[in-house]
Amino acid sequence: MRYSTGKIPTAGMRTQMQKAMQRYAAVFRRQDYLEKGCEVLHEVSQEMHDIGISDRGQIWNTDLVEALELDNLMI
Numbered sequence: 001m002r003y004s005t006g007k008i009p010t011a012g013m014r015t016q017m018q019k020a021m022q023r024y025a026a027v028f029r030r031q032d033y034l035e036k037g038c039e040v041l042h043e044v045s046q047e048m049h050d051i052g053i054s055d056r057g058q059i060w061n062t063d064l065v066e067a068l069e070l071d072n073l074m075i
Contacts, residue, residue: 001071002064006050010067013051016044017073045074 024037048071055063 001051001067002053002056002061004051004053004067006052008047008050009052009054010063010070013044013047014066014070017041017070020044041074048074 020037020040024033024040051067051070053063053067055061
């Protein structure tokens with residue numbers, strides 16, 4: 001993950017996931033919304049291989065931490 005050179009920044013991927021969760025898995029849930037949300041999140045998760053990390057350092061690398069957190073959330 002630390003050497004990822006994809007085109008999509010971590011923040012962009014996180015925003016896509018956040019919007020899908022807010023739209024399809026909000027406090028009041030319906031079965032059809034949850035099913036659609038699963039489809040949308042699956043599509044977003046398929047783009048994880050194209051994530052890009054700009055910071056290659058090992059000290060205080062927030063870009064890497066955010067990418068690892070996003071990867072855990074996608075699972």
